[in-house]
Amino acid sequence: MGKERCRCCGMEDQKRDHVFVELADGSMICGECAGRVRILYPKSFTWVNVYYSGDTDDDYASDEDTRWIDPLSDISFEAFQTALKRADEERIARKSRYGESKAYFNVDEISRVIKYPGKGRKVATDEYVVTGTVLLGTVDSTGVISVARKEKTFTKDIKRVETPHANSSVMENAAFISEGCCGGLILDGDAPYIYPGDILAID
Numbered sequence: 087m088g089k090e091r092c093r094c095c096g097m098e099d100q101k102r103d104h105v106f107v108e109l110a111d112g113s114m115i116c117g118e119c120a121g122r123v124r125i126l127y128p129k130s131f132t133w134v135n136v137y138y139s140g141d142t143d144d145d146y147a148s149d150e151d152t153r154w155i156d157p158l159s160d161i162s163f164e165a166f167q168t169a170l171k172r173a174d175e176e177r178i179a180r181k182s183r184y185g186e187s188k189a190y191f192n193v194d195e196i197s198r199v200i201k202y203p204g205k206g207r208k209v210a211t212d213e214y215v216v217t218g219t220v221l222l223g224t225v226d227s228t229g230v231i232s233v234a235r236k237e238k239t240f241t242k243d244i245k246r247v248e249t250p251h252a253n254s255s256v257m258e259n260a261a262f263i264s265e266g267c268c269g270g271l272i273l274d275g276d277a278p279y280i281y282p283g284d285i286l287a288i289d
């Protein structure tokens with residue numbers, strides 16, 4: 087693939103360390119411009135079971151692969167331009183719905199971080215990961231989560247954040263999780279007051 091130029095902002099691909107997105111009409115959009123409409127067009131992934139047969143000793147061995155679905159690949163540049171405006175409106179609507187925190191995060195699940203040091207060993211760490219999607223704003227390791235319950239409001243520092251690798255669901259450390267994107271918030275110790283479906287306020 088040659089040098090691409092973002093049809094939205096004119097930047098060339100060398101200038102930014104972001105993956106370009108190809109729209110339905112072939113227009114190339116830089117990651118930063120695409121990020122401005124992720125609030126309306128979040129990327130998602132689906133699990134695909136891959137079965138091996140004949141290549142391995144175990145014919146029934148299977149593995150899970152990830153396929154990313156990017157709804158931006160289904161829209162034209164004209165629709166993208168409209169989406170930029172609609173995204174601003176959606177941002178304002180979400181602010182009035184959720185509140186004035188810097189970011190909001192929708193929880194899919196919370197689980198303990200397990201490490202696999204090799205030789206089939208499995209070690210439970212003291213870390214917990216909250217996976218989900220950023221509904222509004224950007225989330226990084228300086229964030230503090232707050233969850234309001236009837237009895238009190240609980241707070242917890244974010245230790246670091248992870249995002250899925252572009253070509254798989256393997257999570258890796260990241261500087262931040264962008265608006266409309268999925269990822270994991272790593273916490274030191276458990277947070278029994280966080281449940282799937284919660285919308286976390288993050289400041």
Ligand SMILES: [Zn+2]
Nearest residue numbers: 092095116119
């Ligand atoms: Zn751009």
